[in-house]
Amino acid sequence: MDVLKPDGMASQKIIAGGAAVLAVLLLYAASPMGLERLEFMFYDRMIARQTAWQASSTPVIVAIDDYSLRAVGQWPWPRYLWADIINELRRGGAAVIVLDTLISERDSSSPRLITNYMKLHKDIDVKFEGLPRELWDYDALLAAAVRDAPVVLAAFADNESDAYVPESAKVRVAERVSSDPHFARKLYNTESAVFPLPMLRITAPLGVMNVERDMDGILRKIPLVTAVSGKIYPTLSLRALMSMLGTEELTLGVGPRGLEYVQVKSYTIPTEPDGMMRIPFIGPKRTYEYVSAVNVLRGNVPSGFLTGRVVFIGSSAPALLNLHSTPLDTDYPAIEAHATAFDAMLRGNSITRPVNASLIQAAAIIAIGVISTLMFGFVRPVVYLPAGVALIAAAIIASRALFATGTYISPVYMVTAVIVLAIVILLVRSKEEEAQILRMTVSLAEEKARQAKEQAELDTARRIQENSLPHNFPPFENFSSIEAYASMTPAMNVGGDFYDCFPVGPGRLAVVMGDVSGKGIPAAMFMMAAKTVIKNQALLGGSPHGILTAANELLCQDNDAGMFVTAFIGIYDSGKKVLEYANAGHNPPLLMRDGVFLPVKESIALGAVEDIEYETETIPLGEGDTVVFYTDGVTEMMNKRRELFGEGRLVKLLREISERVESGGVGARSVVEEISKEVLIFAGDAAPSDDVTILALRRLR
Amino acid sequence: MDIDVTQEDNCYTIKLGGFFDTDSSPALQQKVEDIMSETYEKKDEFSVVFDLNAVEFVSSAGLRVLLMAKKMTDRQKGKMSVVTDRQPIREVFNMTGFSKILNLQ
Numbered sequence: 001m002d003v004l005k006p007d008g009m010a011s012q013k014i015i016a017g018g019a020a021v022l023a024v025l026l027l028y029a030a031s032p033m034g035l036e037r038l039e040f041m042f043y044d045r046m047i048a049r050q051t052a053w054q055a056s057s058t059p060v061i062v063a064i065d066d067y068s069l070r071a072v073g074q075w076p077w078p079r080y081l082w083a084d085i086i087n088e089l090r091r092g093g094a095a096v097i098v099l100d101t102l103i104s105e106r107d108s109s110s111p112r113l114i115t116n117y118m119k120l121h122k123d124i125d126v127k128f129e130g131l132p133r134e135l136w137d138y139d140a141l142l143a144a145a146v147r148d149a150p151v152v153l154a155a156f157a158d159n160e161s162d163a164y165v166p167e168s169a170k171v172r173v174a175e176r177v178s179s180d181p182h183f184a185r186k187l188y189n190t191e192s193a194v195f196p197l198p199m200l201r202i203t204a205p206l207g208v209m210n211v212e213r214d215m216d217g218i219l220r221k222i223p224l225v226t227a228v229s230g231k232i233y234p235t236l237s238l239r240a241l242m243s244m245l246g247t248e249e250l251t252l253g254v255g256p257r258g259l260e261y262v263q264v265k266s267y268t269i270p271t272e273p274d275g276m277m278r279i280p281f282i283g284p285k286r287t288y289e290y291v292s293a294v295n296v297l298r299g300n301v302p303s304g305f306l307t308g309r310v311v312f313i314g315s316s317a318p319a320l321l322n323l324h325s326t327p328l329d330t331d332y333p334a335i336e337a338h339a340t341a342f343d344a345m346l347r348g349n350s351i352t353r354p355v356n357a358s359l360i361q362a363a364a365i366i367a368i369g370v371i372s373t374l375m376f377g378f379v380r381p382v383v384y385l386p387a388g389v390a391l392i393a394a395a396i397i398a399s400r401a402l403f404a405t406g407t408y409i410s411p412v413y414m415v416t417a418v419i420v421l422a423i424v425i426l427l428v429r430s431k432e433e434e435a436q437i438l439r440m441t442v443s444l445a446e447e448k449a450r451q452a453k454e455q456a457e458l459d460t461a462r463r464i465q466e467n468s469l470p471h472n473f474p475p476f477e478n479f480s481s482i483e484a485y486a487s488m489t490p491a492m493n494v495g496g497d498f499y500d501c502f503p504v505g506p507g508r509l510a511v512v513m514g515d516v517s518g519k520g521i522p523a524a525m526f527m528m529a530a531k532t533v534i535k536n537q538a539l540l541g542g543s544p545h546g547i548l549t550a551a552n553e554l555l556c557q558d559n560d561a562g563m564f565v566t567a568f569i570g571i572y573d574s575g576k577k578v579l580e581y582a583n584a585g586h587n588p589p590l591l592m593r594d595g596v597f598l599p600v601k602e603s604i605a606l607g608a609v610e611d612i613e614y615e616t617e618t619i620p621l622g623e624g625d626t627v628v629f630y631t632d633g634v635t636e637m638m639n640k641r642r643e644l645f646g647e648g649r650l651v652k653l654l655r656e657i658s659e660r661v662e663s664g665g666v667g668a669r670s671v672v673e674e675i676s677k678e679v680l681i682f683a684g685d686a687a688p689s690d691d692v693t694i695l696a697l698r699r700l701r
Numbered sequence: 702m703d704i705d706v707t708q709e710d711n712c713y714t715i716k717l718g719g720f721f722d723t724d725s726s727p728a729l730q731q732k733v734e735d736i737m738s739e740t741y742e743k744k745d746e747f748s749v750v751f752d753l754n755a756v757e758f759v760s761s762a763g764l765r766v767l768l769m770a771k772k773m774t775d776r777q778k779g780k781m782s783v784v785t786d787r788q789p790i791r792e793v794f795n796m797t798g799f800s801k802i803l804n805l806q
Binding site: 515516517518519560561562563564566584585587588602603604605608609612632636642644689690 | 720722724768772795798
């Protein structure tokens, strides 16, 4: 992988990563409303995407709808109508009839009750003439219908203190694997419940009609079992299943965390630890078949339509206020929620969080935290950006795949972990990069300052060098017979070349040329010293070799750095018309007349070793003779191909010039300028690495 | 410039190659100073051989480093020699008189 080198900031990133993981874990433990909403969103989307569930045709809904209310009028309906409905359904062959309505009080419209109330409150004897005996008490009529049909009645669990809890619930509860005597407290539980009339419930079983809405008001779960004052009651749909299977036995699978499943015969239904069942909604309302209650009353149901089916009777009319929002609908009748739950149990569909879902979530958060820390902390953006997206996608895809198998593990906290870690680690990282940029900027500034200092030094050295050289060559007083001209082109690095030209006595003119080893300030300083020493010695008088010998002794003193200077000194005697000269390791000058080098003895540069004796030689200078002094900057000038200008080229060039001197006469200045020009042309684009210094001395007459 | 230092007992051989000029001589000077501080601590006799057979060009800055090395070895009672059979290089040594000082072989 494209991993950056861990550095001092690595531990900082890991600490930040660890803290972020901890923060997400705490967030997970606290489950704040904002993230809860996100969880609901994911959950609802997954419910909507689920295609594996298909509604069966077992449940059918008899709806107390607007049409029925208009046709029958008055709500609540008199109990004889309920009795008629139940009788119709029984005759139609319904396997189970579930009543999602609470019948806890006597029907005060019964003739019996009217008679009693009139007598009691108004002291009037009311007579009903022609009233058949069975219509005397509507509740009794309903009780008779309920007794003869496989009806499940609804109870409503609440905490009304005066509600009472009957002993018999027509359910025998067997607990399995229960080691917790107080596990009922972990269930959805109430102190009490509102029960149907005793005359009804002695024959019919009860189911709890409660549904549970989440914090956002959406119906997603029902309490599969409810503990009412410690006694276990099944929900309507579960009780319907029991009735359908002809059993009154309900087995509860209790684990250490609470309820794990309930079992009816061979049907095992997984639950949340608090006994909740997540309803696997398949669609919006009318996913299951609806029959209007009034059509049942009027016998308008096709024969055979109800045979063997489980009928859920409940209200779908908005006026009856029993509608709920579900993940797939905004006004879903509670009765269809019960039907949906029943059908899911029958088909074996469920949505469960694994018992150790919290542990799995926590472990996933930690694992994602570690991966994210490494990824965002140590991998380049080209890798971590797609990888981060992939990690989030993987969490969501894994959650979806699990959901298809009925297991619900929310990806919300895993995605949160990726995002939180990305933010935290990238913040740390950007700080680190800022620091790096700062460090780079600082070192760049230092480098610039160093370069500027170096440049300043070089400039100083160059000024020392240039200022110390004579620039003007007026005709020397008393030296009308001779002219001299010199030029120096300093190199980038400042070499340490120098030249000098001064009278040393009556009719005697000294010409000095030197080249100091090294560069920069030290070379410039040594050059100054050498130039001064040579001039002083020359002014004392004496022969060229004496001047060099004395200068060498002086320059050798305290010269540990190994600095040395090659030097050539010539003294033109205008009386004798000769050039006396001595050499200290310098390039021998050229006599232009013949294009030959002045003969020099092998000699040593000044400043290298003590006790050196130099020698003086003498050549006559004829009229028009020119002597050219130069430094190795000329002969060692290098072009781009690393070729040297060389002595050969110099000799050839001087011969060419001297031909022109003879024909037209060329002054010292133009000789110097021509050589300088040719050398620079030879160098081309290559930067001269050494000073180019040329001096020409010409006898005029 | 190429600088290749080999050591056998107390004999250092410094093989140089290429252009031995202003730009490259500081690197050689550093090498020489390292060897000198090493031999200074040992206080033994030693010898340094500069092999210039592969050198194409020597400037005055290069000569200065050799002269400095010569002065330092003399002070520490070491021996120093310069080896080259390249004629242009020998000429530079001869012209500047360094062939006499530096024990050119």
